[in-house]
Amino acid sequence: CTDQGTETAQKGKITGIEPGAGIMMMTEKAIEEYGLDYDLVSSSSAGMASELTKAIQNEKWIVVTGWTPHWKFARYDLKYLDDPKGVYGGEEYIATLARTGLSEDKPDLYSVLERFHWTPADMESVMLDAENGMKPEDAAEKWVENNPETVTEWIGDVSSDGEKVKIGYVLWDSEIASTNVVKLVLEKAGFDVETSAVDAGPLYQAVSDGDVDFTVSAWLPATHQSYLDKYGDKIVVVRKNLEGAKVGLVVPAYVTISSIDELNS
Ligand code: PBE
Known part of the structure; x- marks a missing residue:
């Protein structure tokens, strides 16, 4: 060689x-x-x-x-x-997963999650800004400012007066980008958002135990199949939030x- x-x-x-x-x-x-x-x-x-x-x-x-x-x-x-x-596997997608009961407990939040989806190019632009030295929050802020129509569509007519929301994620660059964007969008909609970064196993455990409300960090159908097999019956798959992953x-x-x-x- x-x-x-x-x-x-x-x-x-x-x-x-x-x-x-x-x-x-x-x-x-x-x-x-x-x-x-x-x-x-x-x-x-x-x-x-x-x-x-x-x-x-x-x-x-x-x-x-x-x-x-x-x-x-x-x-x-x-x-x-x-x-x-x-x-x-083949083509993967990224999915939003919620704890059971979220759609009844926090229907406004859940409706935003039902609308949140974006493209690989969107996510990559946030990742690239962060890699080029911007803080992840600032990179997310830049994307939100540059995409007002999309953000308005996700928020819909939701306006919260400070309802608490917990998002779980893992410190993978892709999920740092998506989680920061979703956090910012929910804050714009009036929610009081807390994020917590853990490993993948504990993340699935936290969603299934209801310790966090949701995550936008699930890679399927292949990448996290074993986690979904293990915890899936106590987890709600809300929707695909990004297609064309690999x-x-x-x-x-x-x-x-x-x-x-x-x-x-
Ligand atoms: N990743 C990024 C994760 C999912 C997101 C592909 C490194 C993985 O579990 O392999």
């Missing part, structure tokens, strides 16, 4: 993110199903991104757990490795292989 980036130091390693992420379980399965001679090393979303940046600066070989929407595709020339065994193994374009089954070659 001398032509695919000359450095082989990172070979044998897949740079991962938080252990509870669906993409980490999928990657363990990919290592097994493709018989890969690789270790999945867990990290954080931010840690994965900085290792990717470092590798690209030195044109080093690297493979990371990646997903779309994500700012990294705007910033770098990257590609997904083909997945002929379909371990990473997860998989991602490499810089200068890495010459194109498929997961070439990783051992």
Whole structure:
């Protein structure tokens, strides 16, 4: 393998993110199903991104757990490795999940959630501003200011006098972006919003226990399938809030292989 980036130091390693992420379980399965001679090393979303940046600066070989929407595709020339065994599923969507009883307890809030949906380009623009140095709240504010009609449509005729709302999420860049936008929109509608960031497992647990009102962070049908299997009977799927998402193994374009089954070659 001398032509695919000359450095082989990172070979044998897949740079991962938080252990509870669906993409980490999928990657363990990919290592097994493709018989890969690789270790999945867990990290954080931010840690994965900085290792990717470092590798690209030195044109080093690297493979990371990646997903779309994500700012990294705007910033770098990257590609997904083909997945002929379909371990990473196909097209994913992001869904809003509510605790049971939310539509009866807080119908105004629930109606906003029934309307909230946006596009990968929307989410990516918030992520990119945050990556370029804006605070996530400010990046969200910029998007809200630039999209007044959409925001007005989501809010509808809802006007709360400070009803308390709890949103759960995970510190994945995509969910930092969406959660900050939804928080701001609900505040515009008069709600008193609290967010809490936890790992994926505890997030599903919190929605099913009713410790949070909702999350906009569910990746389906494949990525979080095991969580939904475990907690789904006490969770309400409100709607898809983004279509056209994807997860998989991602490499810089200068890495010459194109498929997961070439990783051992
Ligand atoms: N992600 C981003 C998450 C969902 C959102 C793809 C890293 C995962 O569970 O894998």
